[in-house]
Amino acid sequence: MSITTIINNRISYLYYHTSLIIKKNLIMTNNLKLSLLLFIFSFVIISCNDDDDTTEPVGEEKITYDKHVKKIIDSNCLGCHGAEVANGAPNSLTNYTEVKTASAGVTSRVADGSMPAGGGSLSATQKKTIADWAKDGFLEK
Numbered sequence: 001m002s003i004t005t006i007i008n009n010r011i012s013y014l015y016y017h018t019s020l021i022i023k024k025n026l027i028m029t030n031n032l033k034l035s036l037l038l039f040i041f042s043f044v045i046i047s048c049n050d051d052d053d054t055t056e057p058v059g060e061e062k063i064t065y066d067k068h069v070k071k072i073i074d075s076n077c078l079g080c081h082g083a084e085v086a087n088g089a090p091n092s093l094t095n096y097t098e099v100k101t102a103s104a105g106v107t108s109r110v111a112d113g114s115m116p117a118g119g120g121s122l123s124a125t126q127k128k129t130i131a132d133w134a135k136d137g138f139l140e141k
């Protein structure tokens with residue numbers, strides 16, 4: 001069931017519920033307060049459910065080197081792991097093959113925070129991107 005269908009169903013449900021409450025009010029005006037409460041309550045329930053819908057994955061995008069990983073490595077690692085290595089770094093991380101070859105080390109050193117060395121650090125989101133790249137199988141594109 002698509003999100004649009006779910007929302008449409010909810011809207012029809014709301015209209016139905018509202019018209020029931022209005023009818024009830026016409027018949028039993030002394031129950032106005034209770035009906036108003038029910039009406040507000042149904043809004044609360046509906047908005048809570050809508051929140052849940054937005055957390056459902058709409059379509060999972062795989063993490064790839066080209067799209068997500070390269071820019072993180074380029075701006076945080078190449079100072080030492082460039083085409084000409086510097087500051088004692090043992091290997092270059094300038095392209096997919098080099099990063100893939102070192103991928104076990106890249107994943108663990110990023111996860112434990114020991115890379116980037118030299119005072120830099122990756123954001124939690126960047127760390128998660130590298131971890132998810134590993135989970136998705138170190139895709140290039």
Ligand code: HEC
Nearest residue numbers: 076077079080087088089090102105106109115116117118
């Ligand atoms: C300031 C320089 C510097 C930066 C920036 C840096 N590194 Fe390093 N890296 C080193 C040095 C020096 C070593 C070797 C010493 C060690 O293993 O701690 C190393 C080692 C590594 C190793 C282990 C390689 C091996 O085969 O033993 C990996 C993997 C690595 N770095 C990944 C990264 C990643 C990924 C980044 C960016 C997020 C990064 N490094 C940023 C200096 C740096």
